[in-house]
Amino acid sequence: MxxxxxxxxxxxxxxxxxxxxxxxxxxxxxxxxxxxxxxYRYMCSEIGQDMIRxxxxxxxxxxxxxxxxxxxxxxxxxxxxxESAGLNPYLVQMANIREHCSxxxxxxxxxxxxxxxxxxxxxxxxxxxxxLFSQEIPVERRAxxxxxxxxxxxxxxxxxxAGYEVDLVEKSPTIGGRMAQLDKTFPTLDCSACILTPKxxxxxxxxxxxxxxxxxxxxxxxxxxxxxxxxxxxxxxVDEEKCTGCGDCFExxxxxxxxxxxxxxxxxxxIYVPFPQxxxxxxxxDKENCRWFVKEKCRVCExxxxxxxxxxxxEDELLxxxxxxxxxxxxxxxxxxxxxxxxNYGKHPDIITSLEFExxxxxxxxxxxxxxxxxxxxPPRNVVFVQCVGSRDKSRGKPYCSKICCMYTxxxxxxxxxxxxxxQAYVFYIDVRTGGKDFEEFHRRAVxxxxxxxxxxxxxxxxxxxxxxxxxxxxxxxxxxxxxxxDMVVLAAAMVPRTDAPEIARLLTLGTDAHSFFTExxxxxxxxxxxxxxxxxxxxxxxxxxxxxxxxxxxxxxSKALGILSKETLLxxxxxxxVDESLCTGCLMCIDVxxxxxxxxxxxxxxxxxxxVKRVVAEVNEAVCQGCGACxxxxxxxxxxxxxxxxxxxxxxxxxxxL
Amino acid sequence: xxNLQDTIREIAAxxxxxxxxxxxxxxxxxxxxxxxxxxxxxxxxEADRLIWDPLCVPNLSRYLLQELSEMDEKKIALFVKGxxxxxFNQLLQDNRTVRxxxxxxxxPCDGLVDPSKLEREGLDRDLQEVERDGEELVLKAAAGExxxxxxxxxxxxxxxxxxxxxxxxxxxxxxxxVPVEPEERFTGVRKLEELDYEDRFSYWAxxxxxxxxxxxxxxxxxxxxxxxCVFDLQEPRWLGKATEPSENAFYHIIRxxxxxxxxxxxxxxxxxxxxxxxxxxxxxxxxxxxxxxYGEYDAGVDPExxxxxxxxxxxxxxxxxxx
Numbered sequence: 001m002x003x004x005x006x007x008x009x010x011x012x013x014x015x016x017x018x019x020x021x022x023x024x025x026x027x028x029x030x031x032x033x034x035x036x037x038x039x040y041r042y043m044c045s046e047i048g049q050d051m052i053r054x055x056x057x058x059x060x061x062x063x064x065x066x067x068x069x070x071x072x073x074x075x076x077x078x079x080x081x082x083e084s085a086g087l088n089p090y091l092v093q094m095a096n097i098r099e100h101c102s103x104x105x106x107x108x109x110x111x112x113x114x115x116x117x118x119x120x121x122x123x124x125x126x127x128x129x130x131x132l133f134s135q136e137i138p139v140e141r142r143a144x145x146x147x148x149x150x151x152x153x154x155x156x157x158x159x160x161x162a163g164y165e166v167d168l169v170e171k172s173p174t175i176g177g178r179m180a181q182l183d184k185t186f187p188t189l190d191c192s193a194c195i196l197t198p199k200x201x202x203x204x205x206x207x208x209x210x211x212x213x214x215x216x217x218x219x220x221x222x223x224x225x226x227x228x229x230x231x232x233x234x235x236x237x238v239d240e241e242k243c244t245g246c247g248d249c250f251e252x253x254x255x256x257x258x259x260x261x262x263x264x265x266x267x268x269x270x271i272y273v274p275f276p277q278x279x280x281x282x283x284x285x286d287k288e289n290c291r292w293f294v295k296e297k298c299r300v301c302e303x304x305x306x307x308x309x310x311x312x313x314x315e316d317e318l319l320x321x322x323x324x325x326x327x328x329x330x331x332x333x334x335x336x337x338x339x340x341x342x343x344n345y346g347k348h349p350d351i352i353t354s355l356e357f358e359x360x361x362x363x364x365x366x367x368x369x370x371x372x373x374x375x376x377x378x379p380p381r382n383v384v385f386v387q388c389v390g391s392r393d394k395s396r397g398k399p400y401c402s403k404i405c406c407m408y409t410x411x412x413x414x415x416x417x418x419x420x421x422x423x424q425a426y427v428f429y430i431d432v433r434t435g436g437k438d439f440e441e442f443h444r445r446a447v448x449x450x451x452x453x454x455x456x457x458x459x460x461x462x463x464x465x466x467x468x469x470x471x472x473x474x475x476x477x478x479x480x481x482x483x484x485x486x487d488m489v490v491l492a493a494a495m496v497p498r499t500d501a502p503e504i505a506r507l508l509t510l511g512t513d514a515h516s517f518f519t520e521x522x523x524x525x526x527x528x529x530x531x532x533x534x535x536x537x538x539x540x541x542x543x544x545x546x547x548x549x550x551x552x553x554x555x556x557x558x559s560k561a562l563g564i565l566s567k568e569t570l571l572x573x574x575x576x577x578x579v580d581e582s583l584c585t586g587c588l589m590c591i592d593v594x595x596x597x598x599x600x601x602x603x604x605x606x607x608x609x610x611x612x613v614k615r616v617v618a619e620v621n622e623a624v625c626q627g628c629g630a631c632x633x634x635x636x637x638x639x640x641x642x643x644x645x646x647x648x649x650x651x652x653x654x655x656x657x658x659l
Numbered sequence: 660x661x662n663l664q665d666t667i668r669e670i671a672a673x674x675x676x677x678x679x680x681x682x683x684x685x686x687x688x689x690x691x692x693x694x695x696x697x698x699x700x701x702x703x704x705e706a707d708r709l710i711w712d713p714l715c716v717p718n719l720s721r722y723l724l725q726e727l728s729e730m731d732e733k734k735i736a737l738f739v740k741g742x743x744x745x746x747f748n749q750l751l752q753d754n755r756t757v758r759x760x761x762x763x764x765x766x767p768c769d770g771l772v773d774p775s776k777l778e779r780e781g782l783d784r785d786l787q788e789v790e791r792d793g794e795e796l797v798l799k800a801a802a803g804e805x806x807x808x809x810x811x812x813x814x815x816x817x818x819x820x821x822x823x824x825x826x827x828x829x830x831x832x833x834x835x836x837v838p839v840e841p842e843e844r845f846t847g848v849r850k851l852e853e854l855d856y857e858d859r860f861s862y863w864a865x866x867x868x869x870x871x872x873x874x875x876x877x878x879x880x881x882x883x884x885x886x887x888c889v890f891d892l893q894e895p896r897w898l899g900k901a902t903e904p905s906e907n908a909f910y911h912i913i914r915x916x917x918x919x920x921x922x923x924x925x926x927x928x929x930x931x932x933x934x935x936x937x938x939x940x941x942x943x944x945x946x947x948x949x950x951x952x953y954g955e956y957d958a959g960v961d962p963e964x965x966x967x968x969x970x971x972x973x974x975x976x977x978x979x980x981x982x
Binding site for chain 1: 728729753754755884885886887888889892894895896897917969970971973
């Protein structure tokens with residue numbers, strides 16, 4: 001007979017407020033195999049832990065059940081307590097009588113009954129638990145940062161400064177990301193480029209950082225401490241070593257296409273550097289629009305390049321690299337406005353998004369920072385800003401708040417007034433949200449010192465009339481319809497993840513929410529970790545964020561990555577899959593369903609009727625396996641068993657809870 | 660038909676004689692008029708035991724499991740009808756057979772006779788042999804009497820809905836291919852779907868209550884190819900030993916899920932059930948759901964095709980996660 005100890009936690013009033021603790025103790029004592037049952041106000045406290053340790057020794061307990069909170073909270077605490085008494089930590093089982101019971105029930109009698117059932121279930125599982133042992137796995141002490149925006153740059157710099165090598169992979173031809181497109185930053189009106197470019201230079205010159213721009217991650221294998229990543233370094237068609245950055249090639253290039261960096265407001269060449277401070281300052285050839293690649297005529301760039309850096313024969317390179325940790329900082333996009341016909345976006349050049357406004361007002365932008373109407377290159381007088389275009393809009397857009405629009409629009413009204421003191425800004429808003437240091441003050445400055453007119457209400461229609469734009473809206477505070485003759489309409493389109501976010505999620509087995517933002521491991525307590533051990537999140541790929549938040553999260557991610565890189569070995573979680581070869585039929589469905597590529601096939605020999613025959617069975621790489629259990633579910637003969645969550649244990653739990 | 664039977668005997672004898680294979684699996688006449696047994700022929704002279712008639716229903720592919728595992732590296736010849744070939748492909752996909760070790764002789768099949776349909780009309784009296792002649796069955800009695808009846812009326816239901824009467828996998832096809840004119844196979848499922856939850860539950864509860872847990876459905880199923888079945892394990896004991904209603908339901912539902920996405924719709928489960936539980940409908944419901952969710956998929960047609968239930972695509976429908 002087992003000697004199981006049951007320790008029941010009050011969690012102050014969290015559990016004891018709804019569950020009759022005395023009754024649970026009493027009922028627990030009746031469960032076969034239970035040698036001891038006791039309670040304490042805070043089991044996770046030092047006194048509670050000591051109580052567990054001392055009772056294990058005094059009562060000679062061989063299994064422990066702690067009925068308290070979610071194992072995600074205190075399982076490690078109680079495992080340590082058991083270990084200090086000489087018990088294998090994996091002989092501790094938790095019954096979650098808080099999240100699964102007291103917090104979701106009001107009726108004391110029912111809640112108590114359920115708590116008893118949960119304890120009974122945990123006892124059933126514990127009585128079938130076996131000792132498990134961790135393995136030491138070596139750590140590849142290098143990091144990968146995905147995305148070269150401000151978050152990625154910051155994470156890379158922090159890891160590199162701590163003395164570890166970092167590969168920074170960026171899909172576009174330069175690092176800098178969204179922040180490079182911005183003009184000033186709220187609420188201080190620092191010049192975005194002035195504070196960003198030094199970081200870009202730091203990143204490119206740091207001895208521990210390797211930049212891979214115009215590159216994408218193609219495949220990820222492995223596990224925390226030992227990722228193997230295939231990076232596709234796309235052909236640039238310009239030799240990075242030879243190029244002097246003189247710019248002759250794009251001066252002479254005859255093909256023009258819309259500039260991504262300038263949000264399509266101007267055109268760039270087919271061979272181009274996105275902006276003057278680009279890092280690296282080496283052009284790329286955009287194959288889809290290059291005359292040579294499309295029509296096999298031209299090669300002008302090659303002819304004019306004195307450094308002989310243009311190499312039209314260049315091919316994509318596939319690099320295989322190893323890392324101990326990965327920081328994902330893939331950033332955001334702006335919601336497409338096809339669904340929002342009332343704004344006529346795309347139909348008139350003076351109807352623009354906020355990001356286009358940033359380019360118009362930026363000194364390196366299409367108007368040299370003069371902020372002119374795209375239609376006639378005249379200064380605007382009346383500018384209407386529309387908030388929440390696609391944000392807080394369940395029916396056509398996104399239900400969430402994009403968080404930064406209120407503040408950047410306040411900034412835009414201030415910048416407009418600075419350029420043209422005679423101008424007038426109108427802002428249509430739902431609510432003005434200014435939670436942040438100095439944010440409200442900045443907003444008041446827009447309203448009080450810069451006379452921006454804030455209209456609480458929505459815009460019904462924007463349409464061109466003569467050389468103006470007529471904006472029809474409702475001021476819901478006065479209840480009146482408003483008509484404004486505007487020179488420019490600026491739409492604060494919602495922030496969305498990059499379109500390839502689902503693909504990145506698949507590569508790294510990350511969770512995403514309904515909008516494809518990556519999911520953190522815990523919304524409060526593990527905000528930079530993911531459910532894939534060793535993969536961390538930084539910046540707007542996880543949810544709408546402003547620059548300081550993205551930077552702070554990047555440093556948080558870097559410190560988490562360093563937590564791995566600073567160790568020579570990691571202890572593996574022993575709760576992983578195991579194959580019973582005598583049961584394995586060799587169908588290998590487990591290989592197909594394993595999200596971590598942890599299963600391979602192998603051939604074994606066995607004797608059948610005196611003859612040695614070979615057959616194929618599955619084999620688990622315990623270091624790669626994350627114990628998710630997908631294989632166990634797919635395995636018909638029950639040959640796949642997750643240690644710590646074995647089929648025997650789960651069936652025992654089902655039987656116990658159905659009693 | 661006789662011609663095909665002669666061909667079968669000839670081929671079996673030849674391939675054994677030439678040493679191409681060490682075993683031929685075909686059919687032989689059973690003890691009673693309606694029985695066909697699997698025949699395991701290892702010697703040339705035994706080849707004349709083989710038969711081919713409209714009663715050769717057993718699916719021979721499954722016997723490969725045993726035979727191949729006991730004979731390392733040796734080759735086996737196998738006669739396959741349309742449904743048997745699907746089964747063979749499924750075994751291949753499940754890694755339970757080796758293509759190189761099997762020589763497949765395909766037999767286009769125009770449907771097999773359901774003895775119970777003959778019995779129901781008393782046509783089985785003194786019956787000794789059944790032959791197919793075009794659209795008719797020739798029933799030969801002991802006294803040499805012959806009776807002709809329309810074949811279609813006496814075929815298995817599963818044969819009437821068969822979509823692959825011509826084998827999809829073979830090394831050599833014996834005989835002419837037959838026309839493919841299946842009746843709608845999901846009629847039964849649709850009818851059950853129309854029942855409300857309570858009625859559907861009691862329908863299946865009633866069906867499962869008859870189960871005697873003989874495991875015939877499992878033992879005949881080409882998708883039930885595990886070396887050791889979960890239902891036979893002592894620890895953990897997934898299934899209680901008692902044939903009580905809940906355990907019976909549990910058994911059949913687990914089995915349906917175990918073959919989900921791999922069931923070739925051969926209908927053998929329903930055929931062998933001694934208490935006539937319409938098990939094929941259970942599997943067809945899952946086939947229908949798979950078709951509707953992930954697009955048409957026929958298990959066993961192409962062993963190289965990715966099976967929908969074990970492949971994940973980012974655009975897979977996820978209706979169950981949307982409220």
